[in-house]
Structure formats: structure tokens, C-alpha cells
Amino acid sequence: MSNPAVERSCPQLDVRDLHDSLNSPVSASMNFLNEVAQEYPDAVSFAAGRPFEGYFDLDDVHRYLDLYRRYLSERFDGDEAQVRRTVLQYGRTKGVIHELVAAHLAVDEGITVDAESIVVTVGCQEALYLTLRALRATPEDVLLAVSPCYVGVHGAAQLVDMPLLPVEESSTGVDLDDLAAVVHRARAEGLRPRALYLVPDFANPTGVRMSEEERLRTLRAASELGLLVLEDNPYGLLGDDGPPTMKALDTEGRVVYLGSFAKTGLPGARVGYAVADQRVIDARGGTGLLADELAKIKSMTTVNTSPIAQAVIAGKLLENGNSLRAANTRERETYRGNLRLMLDGLAARFGDGQVPGVSWNTPGGGFFLLLTVPFAASDELLEFSAGKHQVLWTPLHHFYAGSEPRNVMRLSFSHLLPAEIDEGLDRLAGFVREQTEAP
Numbered sequence: 001m002s003n004p005a006v007e008r009s010c011p012q013l014d015v016r017d018l019h020d021s022l023n024s025p026v027s028a029s030m031n032f033l034n035e036v037a038q039e040y041p042d043a044v045s046f047a048a049g050r051p052f053e054g055y056f057d058l059d060d061v062h063r064y065l066d067l068y069r070r071y072l073s074e075r076f077d078g079d080e081a082q083v084r085r086t087v088l089q090y091g092r093t094k095g096v097i098h099e100l101v102a103a104h105l106a107v108d109e110g111i112t113v114d115a116e117s118i119v120v121t122v123g124c125q126e127a128l129y130l131t132l133r134a135l136r137a138t139p140e141d142v143l144l145a146v147s148p149c150y151v152g153v154h155g156a157a158q159l160v161d162m163p164l165l166p167v168e169e170s171s172t173g174v175d176l177d178d179l180a181a182v183v184h185r186a187r188a189e190g191l192r193p194r195a196l197y198l199v200p201d202f203a204n205p206t207g208v209r210m211s212e213e214e215r216l217r218t219l220r221a222a223s224e225l226g227l228l229v230l231e232d233n234p235y236g237l238l239g240d241d242g243p244p245t246m247k248a249l250d251t252e253g254r255v256v257y258l259g260s261f262a263k264t265g266l267p268g269a270r271v272g273y274a275v276a277d278q279r280v281i282d283a284r285g286g287t288g289l290l291a292d293e294l295a296k297i298k299s300m301t302t303v304n305t306s307p308i309a310q311a312v313i314a315g316k317l318l319e320n321g322n323s324l325r326a327a328n329t330r331e332r333e334t335y336r337g338n339l340r341l342m343l344d345g346l347a348a349r350f351g352d353g354q355v356p357g358v359s360w361n362t363p364g365g366g367f368f369l370l371l372t373v374p375f376a377a378s379d380e381l382l383e384f385s386a387g388k389h390q391v392l393w394t395p396l397h398h399f400y401a402g403s404e405p406r407n408v409m410r411l412s413f414s415h416l417l418p419a420e421i422d423e424g425l426d427r428l429a430g431f432v433r434e435q436t437e438a439p
């Protein structure tokens, strides 16, 4: 029950007096999508971009913790106080499992980095935030990102008051002519483009994977244009072997690599990292690492990433010889199987022009694909689809920072069972046919 005395004295805040990001279409987007999902819990959801839960097992967590504990005990010559301190005490700002992360990057990604250039973060999202916070020094600093783009990038950029300039995608990656045009235009307007954000492996939302040539061309363009590259790679290990990461191909120290253990480790651990081995010149002419600058910001935001959560991820790394590719053999099969079911299921329901104007792309892996439909896939239609047809999807305009509805939806298939995919596609086909045939 509300207390009238408290209500009378409680100050009223106007959202317009709070930070701009709270008034933005991006935060409205996230709210709306979460609300629709909560309102229709029984709908089949092609909206949630979550890892498959079928292999989750709490017993794994105990085993991982124990493995890491034994690893530390050996490292500290049986000094159990030191072991306890490492896992249970406030910890090193840049993280305690940086050496294992470096070993994992060497084994799985062909990336050789000094462990000191790694900052272990609260998910990849924090790595992104720290990096943008550091790069946004003046109001002229802007971020470039291939559009459509992961919603969390729009959000993080807004939190640090850094405008995001969209760059056209091509069918194989970045439209490099547009990249150059956007950079030149921005500079002519007095802006300072700092970095290009991209997801070269199975991008969210498009599912596109860039070829090695495309990665090299993009690195060359970034070099010519004087841009850093922020390479975000949560999905790369969940598909077939692919081209090297841009970080592995980078010979100039141009790539800041943003990693996540949400899809390959455990999402609930909330552990990710940044590899920031760029040299930073300090006020006295000395040099340090960008990672150390990110750590200064981290010390003022999350202080350090939970060492208990890091210990869980470390145990999973130790159990698998530091290879998360090896650790995710079953998951990879599941995701590959789900993708095949989606592509076959879409072909069976929409193929050969059964429903004019419907088409889809065919990613080689990841969690997502795009379905093009002959009508604007708006928020209103999503609500209608959820209520009447019990099927959820994500309108693509949310990945363009709140622009007008488009004829495209993102379909996520990572967390579903085969029977749910089948049922969900039946429902989706019912919805799409109804919209297409509507007078």
C-alpha cells in the first residue's frame, strides 16, 4: 500500500531531465520488445537471441570452479589463502583469468597477444562501453558502424554521447565506397571518426560472414582512412571453420577485439573481454596500453569482473585445453541443425513463389537470419502476430536506431527445439499469408 506522506514528499522527476539516452528510440525499442515477449510467454519466439539451454547443467559450474581452484593451488604452490583470495576477494581490475583468455585466443583464433593487453569485463557489452567511453574525448568524436547494427552498440554509443554514423552494408560485408564517403563527409563537417564497429562472423542481425579477402580489404580501408576497427565476435566459434579473425589478420595494431563468453562459455556468468594492445602515449611522453586506460574506466564503473564468474569460465577453458571450439561441438551441431530446419522450413512454406514477395538470406552459421516480406514488419504487426498467431520475431527497424518500419524481420533460431521451429514456422506462415492476402 502506498504511503500518502511519502508520496507527497517524493520528488517528481521528468524523464526529459534525465540523460538523453533514456529518451531515445533505442531504449524505447528495448522496452517494447521485452514487454511484448513478457506479455506472450506461450508464443514461439524467433525474437530472443539466446543460446540453447538444453545443455545447461549446474553440476558443470561446481566442476569448473573446482578445476580452477586446483589450477590456482598448483600455481601458488599450495598456498590456499592465495587461492581463496584470488576467487573470493576484490580482484585485479583487468581480471584474473587473462592468461587463460590469451591461451584460448591463441588456440581458437590464431590471435597472439600479451595477456596484459586483455581486460576481462562484465560481458562483451561492458568491453564495448569501456572502449567507446575511452574513444569519445570530444563532442566531435563519432563512431561508424555497418548498418543494420546490433542494438547494444546504438545503446552504448548513446550512453557516452557519441553519435553513430551508419555505413552501408554490402552483401558480403562493408560497402567500402560508402565507408570512405561517410568518413570524408564527417571530416568536412568538422567531426572526428574514431572507429568502425563490425561483426565479421555471423553478424547480428544479418547473419553475414565476411570472407578473408573482404576482411583484408576492410583493414586496408581502415588504415587508409585512419580508423580503428572494433571487431565484435560472439558467434565465430559456433559455425564451421572460417576465415581468420580481423585481429589475427591485423598487422598494424588497428583492431580492438571484443570477446564474449556468453555464447561459448555460459551466458549467466556474464564474462567477456577486450583485447586492446594499442599503444597510448601519456602526458609525459611515456607509452602504455589502451587496455590500461580501459581498466581505469572499469575501476570507476564495475570495479572488477566477479572473480567467481571468471573462475567458472576459467574452469571451462581448463577442461577443454583452452579451446571453446572443442567445448562447443554439441552446441555447434545444434545450431547447424536448427539453421538447416529454418532454411528447409522456409523453403517448404514460402519457396517457389508460394507467397509472392517473401525471401530470406542463407547465413552459414550463427543465431539469426533475415526474412523479407511484402509488407512493413512494424511493431504494431509484431503485437498482432504475437496475440493472434502466437509467434514473435524482431522488426528490423530496431537495428537502425528507431527508423521507419521495413519489410524485413530478424528470425532467431538458436534457443529453439526442432518441434518449436516447425510449429513456429507454421504460425509465421499463417501470419505472413494473412498479411499478404489482406485486402
Ligand code: PMP
Residues within 6 Å of the ligand: 049, 122, 123, 124, 125, 126, 150, 152, 199, 204, 232, 234, 259, 260, 261, 262, 271, 272
Ligand atoms: N555483441 C553482439 C553482436 C551481440 O549480439 C551481443 C549479445 N547478443 C553482445 C555483443 C553482448 O554480449 P555479452 O552478452 O557478452 O555482453
